[in-house]
Amino acid sequence: MTGNQRDITRIFLAVLFLGALIATSLWILRPFLGAAIWAVTIVAATWSLMLSIQNWLWAGGRWPWR
16 A cells, blocks of 8 residues: 555545544434524523623622622
8 A cells, every 4th residue: 555545544534533423423412402502592682681780780790799
């Protein structure tokens, strides 16, 4: 086997392994993706409200114990 053929084989196997790793990770995380999407949606929708409440309660977001 030449050096070039070895490199192609090594690259192909590395890409195949990484693809399998990503696919397996997504398969494991699939039951949690819906909840994660809802959590991100709720956080994005209420972020400005949280900042307003912080400014109102603690004068610019500074916590009283800091």
